[in-house]
Amino acid sequence: MDLIRHLECFVAVAEESHFGRAAARLGMAQPPLSQRVQRLERELEVRLFDRTSRQVTITKAGLLLLPEARELIARSEALLAAARRIRDGDSGLLRAGLPPDIAGDTVAALLTGFQERCSGVELELHELSTTDQLARLAAHELDVGLIHHPCDVTGLELGPVFRRDLGVLLPREAEAARSAEVPLSALAGFDLILFPRADAPVLHDDLLTTCARGGYQPPAVRHGQGASFVRGLVLSGGAVAFGSRDAQPAGPDADLVWRPLAGTPLAWRHSVAWPPGHGDTAVRAFSDAVTHALGTTTDARPDTPTRPMHLRPAAEYWL
Incomplete structure (x- = not known):
């Protein structure tokens, strides 16, 4: 029937x-x-x-x-x-996810670049954690996303991986702020402001493991992602946050400074991801626009990872 x-x-x-x-x-x-x-x-x-x-x-x-x-x-x-x-090669609407740490300039460049490449398609952007993006991609509620690695990418196709080295945002009066580069061990005693573990569990654990290996085990991990909220926690004087160079304070700031980490031990790694067989014209245009936006508004560079890009059986570091 x-x-x-x-x-x-x-x-x-x-x-x-x-x-x-x-x-x-x-x-x-x-x-x-x-x-x-x-x-x-x-x-x-x-x-x-x-x-x-x-x-x-x-x-x-x-x-x-x-x-x-x-x-x-x-x-x-x-x-x-x-x-x-x-x-017909034109889906009309592309539902795309971006992580919360992507700066406004990058988002603006992405939107402009996508419209130049695929003007007949409406781009519907959603601010979503990597975990949420993976769930929506699996449920076919999202067409493409910019995800953080490492994570479980089983069943997904990936674009090029880009790396953004992380520095530290800390109070200007902190002793570590006097250095041109800050070793992780110099952050001892500061709490760490970090995204919730549920947003990207493997990345969260990887970051804390690297900190521990570098001599920094924060007394406490505070959860926060919004730029103003994170800055407020750092201004309290007892916490620091990691961020890429494009996240440093704009213009003179009397209270906060951003410093690169010695040896660049930490980085955000991103790539565009989409379900197999869905790499149509719009998805390719989004991937190209992301590549251009990251390259022109941040210090992101292509990366050939030497570490796993997938979910491992167990994390090395637990709180």
């Missing part, structure tokens, strides 16, 4: 309250329409209409099922429309 076609017959009769008018609306004869409605009733095991020689009245069961039928028809039409756009 063609469920959608039978539902269209049900909805037409329900809205017209007349088999003849419904048949004319659907461009078919009345007997086949009646037969389809009757078959749908048998399949659903409910009576949808009370019929007399003079009128057709929708039943209570029919009224309850009518909204569901309309929704299924609408979703079917949306699916067919999306399939046509994909077949």
